[in-house]
Amino acid sequence: MAIPQQRTGNPLRDPPWTFRELWPAALAWSALGPVLAAGIVAFFYLLAGMDTSLAGRQLLFRWLLLSLFVGGGIFLGYLLYWSRGVRAMLFVALTACITCMSLAVLVWFLASLLHDGWAWMQFVQRAIEENNTxxxxxxxxxxxxxxxxxxxxxxxxxxxxxxxxxxxxxxxxxxxxxxxxxxxxxxxxxxxxxxxxxxxxxxxxxxxxxxxxxxxxxxxxxxxxxxxxxxxxxxxxxxxSPSSDNPTRTGIWPALVGSLYMALITLLVAVPIGVGAAIYLEEYARRNWLARLIEINLANLAGVPSVVYGILGAYIFVELLFQPIVDERGSFTIGWLQQLTEWLFGKEVQVAHRNTLGGGLTLAMLTLPVIIVTAQEALRAVPVSIRHAALALGATRWQMIAHHVLPYAFPNILTGVILAISRVLGEAAPLVLFGALLFLDYTPHLFSRFTVTPMQIYNWASRPQLEWRYCAAMASLVLLALLLSLNAAAILLRQRGQRRYRW
Structure with a gap:
């Protein structure tokens, strides 16, 4: 028979309380539950003006239910307050329940998408055969x-x-x-x-x-x-295929081209600026109040809702940039810019205020703080000894950064960039406020109106016909496959870089 340990009252020396020691006291304290429940029932009964329509059985049922709830809360709260083991067990149980529920929801969602995608294939094949016949x-x-x-x-x-x-x-x-x-x-x-x-x-x-x-x-x-x-x-x-009013002949080519334009513009604009800013903040800037203020603002900007960037992009790139230089006929008022546009996209090109370039620059602003913060963390992960060794061998600061720091930090920077591009491909809220279209039946170019895959999915999913829901599910599978491919590429590149550079 185990001898109970003597307690001195010092929490630093005494062992933690166990459930076997605590449950009698917790059960005694939970006896206050019926008393508190009776007080709560009486208070609401008086607050309701002593409504005589409530029968005795109803009052008794409410009192019993509230007593059970309050007593159970007191019992559990007493155990959680005094026992670290109960707290750990409850935390593990809640974590396991939330994880299982999340996995169940994810599996159900993927199963629904696959089912609707398979239904779309059967529907389209049957429709094509009927049309051919x-x-x-x-x-x-x-x-x-x-x-x-x-x-x-x-x-x-x-x-x-x-x-x-x-x-x-x-x-x-x-x-x-x-x-x-x-x-x-x-x-x-x-x-x-x-x-x-x-x-x-x-x-x-x-x-x-x-x-x-x-x-x-x-x-x-x-x-x-x-x-x-x-x-x-x-x-x-x-x-x-371009978008169409017929669900058997519709496609996502304009939306897919628009999404690729968004990713390409973000890659060409946000990545060089973001990586350059991270290099300056980590390698050149002095550690003073201004640098700390900039880092705090970058962390805050990374958490700003994307809708705010949509409003900001619509004001900067539409009202201030493109609207003054685009006339009502859909042409640039600047001669050389109009000639360059016609040389790139043809003589019949039409220019819009809310164009693809403005939408891509808006998403570049959205991802710029994320890329800067990610690149900073990647540069901080490189050991300081590598910098000291390069400088000790006579390398300049830029040679040390270009030949030693960046190659070691490149896999993590690339991972952050690919994840930022994945976010760009899935964004729709800022582009809705920017003015992107829900339906587009032609291939967009750099200065035309545009749409993206998430908005095309929303357009199809909002229609009442079942065939459009199948089309939305198929487009969702395409977008999901694209995002998973990018994430898989990020993981492979990071692992390859980690195997190549070890310290």
């Missing part, structure tokens, strides 16, 4: 209609010729003298000539209409007939 049937029906129209024309022409012969016979019978008969034959010849001309014009018009209809059917057949109906072909058309 309808096109082939229309071609066959047109051949039959053509033959029927020509047959109907021949019958009408024969009837017109018979009526003409009867009319000529009547004219010849009415002619009594040779002069009248000669005149009747002359009129009959004119009638035959006019009738043949009219029938010939009718046939030409009929053949022209049939040829025009055949050309339209051929053009529609060439545009809509899909020889490949596999799932891979359907996915390829979905990735390379």
């Amino acid at each position: 309808a096109l082939l049937e229309r071609v066959r029906n047109f051949e039959q209609e053509r033959a029927q129209e020509l047959r109907r024309y021949d019958q009408a022409a024969q009837q017109a010729r018979r009526q003409l012969q009867e009319q000529i016979a009547q004219l010849l019978q009415q002619a009594a003298s040779p002069e009248a008969r000669a005149l009747a034959e002359q009129q009959a010849a004119e009638l035959r000539h006019r009738t043949e001309q009219r029938l010939q014009r009718l046939r030409q018009r009929l053949e022209q209409n049939l040829e025009r209809t055949e050309a339209e059917i051929r053009r529609e057949y060439q545009l809509q007939y899909q020889p490949r109906t596999s799932a891979v072909a359907a996915l390829g058309r979905f990735l390379t």
Whole structure:
């Protein structure tokens, strides 16, 4: 039998309380629960004006329920206050429950996306097969209609010729003298000539209409007939087709190009500025109050909501930058800039105030604090001894940074950059306030209106038809695959860099 340890009252020397020692006292304190519950019930009963409509059973049930809740809270609170083991056990239990619930929600979400994506593939394949069948049937029906129209024309022409012969016979019978008969034959010849001309014009018009209809059917057949109906072909058309009002022929190409433009502009603008600012703050700037103020502001800017950056970008890049230099016809007022735009994107290019470049610069502002903070942490992770060794061997400060510090910090900097690009690909709120479109049926360029994949998904998901929900799920899977690919690339590059540079 274990001998209970003697307690001196000093928490530094006494062992921690165990559950076996605490539960009797906790149970005694929880006896205050019914008393407190009765006081709470009585208070609300008096506050309600002593409502006599409440029956005794209802009051008793409320008192029992509240007693159980308050007593259990007192019991658990007593144990948590006095026992570190109970606190640790409760923390582990809550962590396990939250983790399991999060994993369950994630699995359910991915399963729903995969189910809707599979439903989209089946729906698109079935729709393509039905459309191909309808096109082939229309071609066959047109051949039959053509033959029927020509047959109907021949019958009408024969009837017109018979009526003409009867009319000529009547004219010849009415002619009594040779002069009248000669005149009747002359009129009959004119009638035959006019009738043949009219029938010939009718046939030409009929053949022209049939040829025009055949050309339209051929053009529609060439545009809509899909020889490949596999799932891979359907996915390829979905990735390379523009947006459409038909869910079987719509695609995400304009939105995908817009998202790639956002990532490219952010990569070209935010990464050099962010890495350069991090190098200056870590390697050149003095550790004074100004440097500390800048770092505090950078940390705060990294936590600013993205909607604020959308408002700021709309004001700077639309109101102050592009609106003064773009006219109502959709052209730059600066001659060399308009010529450069026409040389890059064609003579018929249209320029917009809320264009792709402005949206990309807005997202570059959004990710710039994150890139600076990430690059700073990567530079701080490089040991100071490497810097001292390079300087001791006669290297300048820039040689030390370029040849020793940056190569060691490059994997972590690259990881932060890829994660920032992943955030850019998933952003929609700042671009909504900036003025991006929900529907775009042409490929955007650097100075045109644009859309991105998250906004295209929102547009399709907000429609009531089930087919558009399938399209939104498929676009979500494409975006999710792109983000997972970027994250996997970040992990592989970081591991490769860590294996290459060890200290």
